[in-house]
Amino acid sequence: MNAILSLSELAPEVSTGRLDIDRVSIELGSGADRFTALADVSVNIAPGEFVCLLGPSGCGKSTLLGALAGHLTPSRGQLRLDGAPIGGPDPQRGLVFQHHTLFPWLSVRDNVAYGLRMRGVGRAERHAQAMTWLKEVGLEGFEHHYPGALSGGMQQRVEIARVLINQPRVLLMDEPFGALDALTRLKMQELLLALWSKRRMTVVFVTHDIDEALFMADRILVMSARPGRVIEEIIVPAGRPRSAEWLTGSSFIEHKRHCLALLRDPALTVPLARLSPINPAAESADPAAYAD
């Protein structure tokens, strides 16, 4: 919470986007394969805070994100946004995956305008807003391209514009830059921070990259695997905007060393099959159906 106080004074005041994760457990799989993906996690996230979930694969960070998005129902406990229980997916909680989740059959502009279309906004207004957002993410001139014609980094820019056009209170990101090369990744991190500082919304950002977490976050929640739980909370002691000095300073190195030690703990690095928390069997309301 201290991180909020250290935010730049230029940042707009935000009053919405408070997330409460209240003693949440999530079990996935069915029968003998059933396991606890998330065990008794409690976290409160302040409006406008940038939180990174950091951990090895299988630690339940994507599961927690899926639950916040409303695609998974907790087995126990409750998730709330601004006091209201989270019941299902909603544009108020925008979700960005790692890659290839743009609609390949829609042009870049129609992808960005998709959420507005679902809300029944007229065509002219939709297109105008989509163009504004494309400009914002630096993709002016690409509006008529199909996603397949764009590079990975450009696709992620479209993803971000597609979610932010709905003016979400919360931005949920599941390793959004994990498939990009180092330089593109750095540019995307800066773009996201710039967008976030302009219209401050709550961000929950899943990553397994320590540098990324330390560069982006106000607060890092380090998670461990099976059962997934939060083992440590790190408040990043750096101001905004983040500078290259922070990235090369001794405090950064110290924090990085600490995170590495946490993630290297042999108890945390059990080799596990990769599971997707979001499963094709989405017809079922039973959370178990998401796990096979």
Next chain:
Amino acid sequence: MTAYGQLSVARRMLPLLSLLICVVLWHVASSQRMNLGLVTFQNVPQPLEVVHAAWDLFQSPKLQNHLGASLGRVASGFLVAAALGVGLGLAIGRFRWVRETLMPPLEVARPIPAVAWIPLSILMFPSSEGSMIFITFVGALFPILLNTIHGVHGVDPRLIASARSLGTRRWAIFARVILPAAAPSVLTGLSIGMGTCWFCLVTAEMISGQYGIGYYTWESYTVQNYANIIVGMLLIGLLGMGSSALLHRAGQALMPWYRPGGRP
């Protein structure tokens, strides 16, 4: 530049050349009355006889009736199969309970060849036109159905999750995400289904005797007019090829984002 140009001309000539070689081989084998032991060309009509038979058919006023009747049957059977196959395929691919309810009877019906349906279809449909359309429908249904199911299963669950998070309602997911995402696979099914539809035409038109390319072929067999059989066969082949090409064109026009064999 010139070398490339020559190459592309040669490439364009290749399909024609290949067809020509087939006809020449056929001509040589049938005119020499070749007997290869396992297979013999002694009684096979020669290409020239077939050309004469075709000329006779093209002169005859019946040609229009034959073509019209067959095209109508194939189109009707195909359209019903497309509507039902895609509709059922979407539901079966998406909902486990629909799959568990409908798949057992469909799996039993699938291996039954079209020719075996003839007696039942005569019993079930009061008009012979209805029974013939039913046979072409049976031929087209399963490829369309199975490819649609396959396409729905291939839809990335994250795509559906993204759409839901962007405010798509539960039922709108079908039109907005599942159908377009499965479209390339559906098109493959439609294309195969179009082929099997023509494939079943002779079978279907065995039922009733007046008009139809299939009927013409079957009738030629019963009166032992072998050149006419080959005319019928070639007509069915050409019409099938043409309608598949048409479907392919339509698919490309409807899915400009989709390039088979990799992302652009």
